[in-house]
Amino acid sequence: MDALTNLGAAIVGLAEPSSLFSVLWATLLGMTVGMLPGLTATLGIALLTTLTFRMAADDAILILIAMYVGAIYGGSRTAILLNIPGTPANAASGLDGFPLARAGRAGEAMGIATVGSFFGSVVGLLALALIAPQLAEFGLRFQSYEFFWLAVFGVVISGRLTAMDDPIKGWISGFLGLFLAQVGQEGIHAYQRFAYGSVDLAGGFGLLPALVGAFGFAEILCVMKEPAYVTVRDVGSRILPSLRDLFGRWWTVLRSGLIGTTMGIVPGVGEDMGAWVSYAAARRASREPETFGKGATEGLLAAETGNNAAVPGAIIPVLTLAVPGSAPAAVLLAAMFIHGVRPGPLIMIESPDFVFQVAGMLFWASVAILVLGLALTKPMLFVLRVPREYLMPVIFVLCVVGAFAIASRVFDVYVMLGFGILGFALRQMNYPMAPLVLGIVLGDILDKNFRRGMVLSDGSFEPFVTRPISAVLAALTLVTILWGIGPVRRAAGRLVRRPS
Amino acid sequence: MSGARRADLVFAVLLTVFGIAATVESWRMPTLAELGVDPMSAPGLTPGLLGVVLAVLGLALLGRSLGGGEMGETAAAGGWGRLAVALVLCLGYAAGLLGRVPFWAATAIFVALFTFVFTVREAGPVRAGAGSLVLAAAVAVAVTLLFERVFLVRLP
Numbered sequence: 001m002d003a004l005t006n007l008g009a010a011i012v013g014l015a016e017p018s019s020l021f022s023v024l025w026a027t028l029l030g031m032t033v034g035m036l037p038g039l040t041a042t043l044g045i046a047l048l049t050t051l052t053f054r055m056a057a058d059d060a061i062l063i064l065i066a067m068y069v070g071a072i073y074g075g076s077r078t079a080i081l082l083n084i085p086g087t088p089a090n091a092a093s094g095l096d097g098f099p100l101a102r103a104g105r106a107g108e109a110m111g112i113a114t115v116g117s118f119f120g121s122v123v124g125l126l127a128l129a130l131i132a133p134q135l136a137e138f139g140l141r142f143q144s145y146e147f148f149w150l151a152v153f154g155v156v157i158s159g160r161l162t163a164m165d166d167p168i169k170g171w172i173s174g175f176l177g178l179f180l181a182q183v184g185q186e187g188i189h190a191y192q193r194f195a196y197g198s199v200d201l202a203g204g205f206g207l208l209p210a211l212v213g214a215f216g217f218a219e220i221l222c223v224m225k226e227p228a229y230v231t232v233r234d235v236g237s238r239i240l241p242s243l244r245d246l247f248g249r250w251w252t253v254l255r256s257g258l259i260g261t262t263m264g265i266v267p268g269v270g271e272d273m274g275a276w277v278s279y280a281a282a283r284r285a286s287r288e289p290e291t292f293g294k295g296a297t298e299g300l301l302a303a304e305t306g307n308n309a310a311v312p313g314a315i316i317p318v319l320t321l322a323v324p325g326s327a328p329a330a331v332l333l334a335a336m337f338i339h340g341v342r343p344g345p346l347i348m349i350e351s352p353d354f355v356f357q358v359a360g361m362l363f364w365a366s367v368a369i370l371v372l373g374l375a376l377t378k379p380m381l382f383v384l385r386v387p388r389e390y391l392m393p394v395i396f397v398l399c400v401v402g403a404f405a406i407a408s409r410v411f412d413v414y415v416m417l418g419f420g421i422l423g424f425a426l427r428q429m430n431y432p433m434a435p436l437v438l439g440i441v442l443g444d445i446l447d448k449n450f451r452r453g454m455v456l457s458d459g460s461f462e463p464f465v466t467r468p469i470s471a472v473l474a475a476l477t478l479v480t481i482l483w484g485i486g487p488v489r490r491a492a493g494r495l496v497r498r499p500s
Numbered sequence: 501m502s503g504a505r506r507a508d509l510v511f512a513v514l515l516t517v518f519g520i521a522a523t524v525e526s527w528r529m530p531t532l533a534e535l536g537v538d539p540m541s542a543p544g545l546t547p548g549l550l551g552v553v554l555a556v557l558g559l560a561l562l563g564r565s566l567g568g569g570e571m572g573e574t575a576a577a578g579g580w581g582r583l584a585v586a587l588v589l590c591l592g593y594a595a596g597l598l599g600r601v602p603f604w605a606a607t608a609i610f611v612a613l614f615t616f617v618f619t620v621r622e623a624g625p626v627r628a629g630a631g632s633l634v635l636a637a638a639v640a641v642a643v644t645l646l647f648e649r650v651f652l653v654r655l656p
Binding site: 050051052054168169171172175176178179182186188189191193194217220221224225226227387389390392393394396397398400401404405408410413414416417421428429430446447450451452454455458459 | 504507508511515522525526529530532535537538539540541542543544545546547549550551553554557558560561564579580582583586587589590591593594595598599607610611614615618619631635639643647651652653654655656
């Protein structure tokens with residue numbers, strides 16, 4: 001009950017005009033970013049980080065969280081109206097949202113997505129307030145061995161779940177990210193790795209320029225390569241979903257909220273899987289599974305509840321272990337470091353109120369998507385009518401400024417360009433981006449903790465696999481790898497199905 | 501051989517070579533033993549291991565590409581010409597114009613060119629030119645003022 005009392009106090013504390021104004025404009029900006037195909041929540045948070053890094057930490061993080069929640073929600077509009085997910089997290093929403101729009105029920109579909117996103121965020125933030133303090137306390141038991149496995153498990157599970165058809169590509173993406181993070185001055189002896197005398201390379205690849213490249217420049221190239229999109233203009237008259245429908249589906253909302261939150265907590269998996277797994281669970285549980293994919297409101301509700309519940313879920317490991325649950329959460333983590341906030345297991349000792357403040361920020365951002373989403377359904381359609389030929393050069397200018405602004409290094413602009421071209425090439429070959437980002441974030445954690453662990457154990461790998469938490473993480477990593485190898489998975493399946 | 505399989509094959513070879521090169525380079529890094537450093541904290545340890553992992557993953561991908569194993573979806577086809585033009589314009593702006601021309605001017609030139617090139621076929625030269633110039637002027641002024649004056653951010 002303490003957690004809920006603290007959450008209530010944080011919500012009340014944030015209810016002042018300047019904070020609420022920041023939430024409103026940042027959520028609206030996030031919705032716009034999410035709506036525009038080619039702009040993702042990750043890019044939105046990365047660009048906004050460069051704008052807010054001179055602000056006070058609390059204000060900046062409030063704005064970034066509002067952008068995050070708004071962007072993940074905003075992408076549903078594009079999925080419903082164009083059948084193109086505004087962000088990767090909204091891909092499942094298009095399956096039923098677009099058929100609803102084609103049937104002249106676009107307004108109703110957007111209303112369902114709005115209400116589902118709101119309830120998903122609320123379930124997620126309640127879980128954050130209840131789970132995060134416990135997880136942080138549990139995290140205090142982690143030493144170098146456990147953090148090493150957490151980093152390895154993070155890229156392995158992220159690689160597996162974001163590339164279900166081809167896990168090897170997910171793993172390549174993740175380990176490439178881990179390797180790229182090794183470039184530059186390392187954190188134990190200050191040795192400059194792979195710098196070859198270059199002062200710029202000695203500084204390493206900045207996370208934000210790399211992300212702006214991989215999610216901004218790469219997206220611009222993808223969008224310019226694809227044919228132009230055509231938007232639905234008639235959204236119908238009905239926008240508010242019926243309350244009877246919603247109450248009748250309380251179990252779908254709760255189940256999707258819990259699934260989304262759980263998927264968010266898993267490192268590097270995040271909103272996309274939150275939506276897909278919630279959608280699949282709703283279809284399995286439905287009395288009319290045959291309507292899914294043909295305009296089932298329950299499917300849309302499940303997908304949108306799931307992806308927005310994953311936002312607070314992805315922030316839980318950010319706050320408690322300094323490990324991001326998704327790509328946008330990775331940028332949020334970087335932004336917290338820039339603003340002097342030190343997330344990790346010590347957060348409940350050093351700044352216990354911060355966890356509840358973040359939950360309070362998520363609450364107000366959720367209220368903002370509910371109010372703005374229902375009130376601005378028709379006006380926001382204009383955003384989708386801006387031709388990409390006008391939009392993309394402006395976005396690229398912002399990418400250049402965003403990459404440069406943090407450290408005022410021209411090298412960071414080149415890093416942005418390099419990661420953009422790499423990200424585009426990888427995407428064309430169906431390599432997922434989330435493990436790459438997670439790898440870049442976890443590279444330093446992996447390096448320091450692996451070497452510290454080896455020093456503490458006098459060069460023995462034994463403690464890495466015999467300490468209880470390490471052993472569990474090592475076993476999970478091994479199972480995830482074996483599960484991703486087709487012949488092993490099929491053999492295990494045959495074994496399970498064999499009659500006794 | 502399909503396009504996707506060929507792309508995987510080329511990437512697998514590149515990744516394997518990259519992984520081996522990374523391992524060799526990591527092996528060549530000093531152990532700092534002369535400074536009394538524990539060899540288990542040598543700077544090359546982690547990147548060396550990651551190099552090995554990347555090389556193994558590259559070999560696995562190579563084996564699959566050659567052996568006809570499971571493949572993911574093929575990459576989507578699309579307008580490669582449009583892509584090439586967009587890439588050249590973006591690189592020209594970020595790596596060519598910036599630093600040599602004031603930011604506002606470089607931005608105006610880039611936005612005007614980008615918009616004009618991609619809209620001239622549909623809108624005609626006069627409308628495309630007018631639209632491009634208006635957008636270019638607005639973006640150059642707005643971004644410069646907003647970032648430098650409001651958010652106090654340095655521009656390239």
